[in-house]
Amino acid sequence: MKNFDSYFKSAFTVDNVIFGFDHSDLKILLIKRNEEPYDDYWGLPGYFVRPDEDLDTAARRVLKQLAGLDNVYLEQVRSFGQVGRHPFGRVITVAYFSLVKIANFSPRPDNDVAQEVRWFSVSKLETLDLAFDHAEMVRECFAKLKRQVRTRPIGFELLPKKFTLTELQHLYESILETELDKRNFRKKILSMNLLIDLDEMQEGVAHRPAKLYRFDRFKYEEFLRDGFSFEVKESKRKDKSVLV
Amino acid sequence: MKNFDSYFKSAFTVDNVIFGFDHSDLKILLIKRNEEPYDDYWGLPGYFVRPDEDLDTAARRVLKQLAGLDNVYLEQVRSFGQVGRHPFGRVITVAYFSLVKIANFSPRPDNDVAQEVRWFSVSKLETLDLAFDHAEMVRECFAKLKRQVRTRPIGFELLPKKFTLTELQHLYESILETELDKRNFRKKILSMNLLIDLDEMQEGVAHRPAKLYRFDRFKYEEFLRDGFSFEVKESKRKDKSVLV
DNA sequence: CCAGCTAGTGTAAAAGTTACACTAATATGT
């Protein structure tokens, strides 16, 4: 039998691109690193995968340890394995993207890998010099979110359980980086029958209060089984789009 | 500084799900393994990534060595890293899918890893007991192809340079596993202006010969820059679909 | 020259998409 030992000298990590939505801004969670390499740089919450740990499990563990997050939407994006991307040796990393309700987030990096944890607006990230190839990972994950949000109702993972249609529209506008027509957006979203009108109103706002809705996950799964597709298109006009 | 040595004990491989289209059948290329583990099993062409090799480079090398394929469409899908998926140790694999023109393929596995190389119809794969977690990888890659083919003109990678509209339709039907309406399919495809009418005819067929077309890659890239999207939808009717 | 086969074509009805502007309801400040 051949000897494969020389191949068993690499390591792998998971990195999470964690999206959150705060009022009108799409954000991602970064940590300020507290160890080499890239000590003091901002980067994605990520760490080595343990020898006895599945990839998804590792991603969830890191999410918990470095960001105090639990039970969130998580999806693998792809792996990044450029030779030389890590100074300690050959390290390939598996990128995940994750969607969280920002209000549920309590910054609790209960270990010493991160000295600080903070939300950054996706739109303001260009200027930041991130650790490793994390900037590329963020770009790809954002692109994937943009694609996914058109055909899957994952946007709801970013909103509180109860939300208004305007909040939902703002969320789509942030992700798609475009403006949507209010009437068309509402028509389309409501026609999908995936929202439950809670018969409750917003409170404490200095204007006409909006109705509150929640996402009907059960109905969505029913639709999925019947081969339904949650779909969103762009408008033909350059300056406006519509969630169709 | 911490010691990370214990993490540097794993290996990774690349595996290729290679799709080809032969007349009316979507196929994938498998090898009959000639070494442990899973000696004598059919499996995906894949191998260990070398320490100094990028992932994409490794995928292309393997494609070349195990299947004699060069210069083909290649795209990373995702990584599979279940603990225990490889008996030699911790090995995660990066799955790629690849689209090739089946006629260009000459089975030339110029090393001893594979004792045989063969095309299998995707539809008949269910019964085959593949090595490792390769069955799952095939399923996911096929699902991805199915999704991709609706929004990107990658189908052309599977056809010869010159093809007829009927061939193109059959290709779509194989991938989408559905029937398409001839008139609507043609209307839609031609309205995209991505095909060049070659003013040539099929020869040597025992029926009215069809016109030959080729894909206009240049125009496609122009469209991409202008934010165009190659889009395909399913029909509302259960038994038929249309490439829209 | 007939049989068999695939290529190629148009239209009307239905569905979906788009653009667009005003009234309703609340909180706050005076």
Added chain:
DNA sequence: ACATATTAGTGTAACTTTTACACTAGCTGG
């Protein structure tokens, strides 16, 4: 208590896209 500011909520007509559907054209081979 009234005016102001602010966001919520709503309908329609023009246009575009999608869908269903059936016959003639042109070649080969016997």
